[in-house]
Amino acid sequence: MTDSHCHLTACADPDAAASPELRALITVGTDLQDAERALELAERHPNVWVALGHHPNDAHSATPTARRQLAALVTHPKVVGVGETGFDTYWHSSPLGEQRELFFWHAELAAAHAKALVLHVRDESGGETASREAARCLAEAGLAGGILHCFNGHPELLETGLELGWYVSFAGNLTYKNAARLREVAAQVPAERLLVETDSPYLTPQPRRGERNVPHNVRYTAMTLAQVRGVTLEALERLTDDNAARVYGLAAGAPTAT
Template sequence: MYIDSHCHINFPELAERLPGIFGKMAENKVTHALCVSVNLPEFPQVLALAEQHPNVFASVGVHPDYEDTPEPDVEQLVRLADHPRIVAIGETGLDYYRLEGDLEWQRERFRTHIRASRACGKPLIIHTRSASEDTLRIMREEGAGSDAGGAAGVMHCFTESLEVARAAMDMGFYISFSGIVTFKSAKELQAVAQEVPLERMLIETDSPYLAPVPYRGKTNEPGYVCHVAEFIARLKNLPLEQVARQTTENFFTLFKAAA
């Protein structure tokens, strides 16, 4: 069985056809999915999905790409996370790819999420793009990760270098690979995936985006996470069953509230 450790089934592309989404998950032996929050106004939709469907979990957080949106504080995130279906804080992090100018507000938002994670004991879902140096620096400064007494977490949709992956793993974080790893153009990322131990790996879709081969260019959905697992198995020359079993075990080890 497989688990999609990061998706957005509350987004319109998927929310309007949920019966088909869940049907495809069952067909492809995808037993659970984590629906990840990107802002506070839409958080009630995310939570509702987790409350209505026993195989869906949820997170609470504000994505770094959302500039004009209500800003969370630590107390608010901790209060919202105090729910049995909320298993993580995020997604949070830094993204210098899409936005320019003074991005100190992104860094402060990231710090807020790390502090909330430490306060409530639930792991972080971290997004980083074109900002790995600052991301790791702030993680260290704020004590993110199990070694610092935090709840650790996952570097989701990982596209950074092996050095970044190792630095994150040293702080207790898992590395999650999306459909990007299946792209022919992703040779450097595939080399990273070969080196990341299976015991520290998660798989995800980040749907409705980044559909894996053979669905590249189409709307992604949680049921397609099996193709990420299949590629990882070929890449690492491992039995598919081992990849499925270990990434599922890793999910429940990290997201203890989901177990």
């Protein structure tokens, strides 16, 4: 099974979290220093790959120097994605204009190196400003081969992403009792665009909620996704493994053990 998005560097024991039972894990570096630590982990673990970028909540710290240094790491053989980038109005830590400018920088970097772009979207409670801005900017960038990380179910964002050939990744919140609408959406996403993730150490799925999340828990989200789509866990695992390998370009290099 593949965890298409996690943060190993934020886990209590990053090396232990890089479970050898998983076919592949994509750990996300959220700034220059975090990306360097993520690459060190990937070099130690054959099933770990890296996406790197400047998180939108820290857009104000993405200086020209930091961007140049981060961009230089994209050619590392273990880097398979750019981001996470995107739009966040939940924390109000960076102005939306700064997030927008940083998104287009990431989109250009991903296009230049033929890497998957990983999109973060989080709205303030009861709002949809971040989701609508993400849909607009995705359409403007016109970039294919991206990932709607921890998808929130927003219909405009989903429509735009699918039109551009993007993949849709579901995290542990899919398993929560109050996520009935998200499960309805997950049942309708085209099979060839589905991914599962943990976003470890965050968004721990049921029945492990209350603990710090780890990549091995991706199975619980996959179980829920299989149930709402009416397929077996084994079939869902094969499907999402294949999808992750395709979008991240892992088909020739990912370990074959499950």
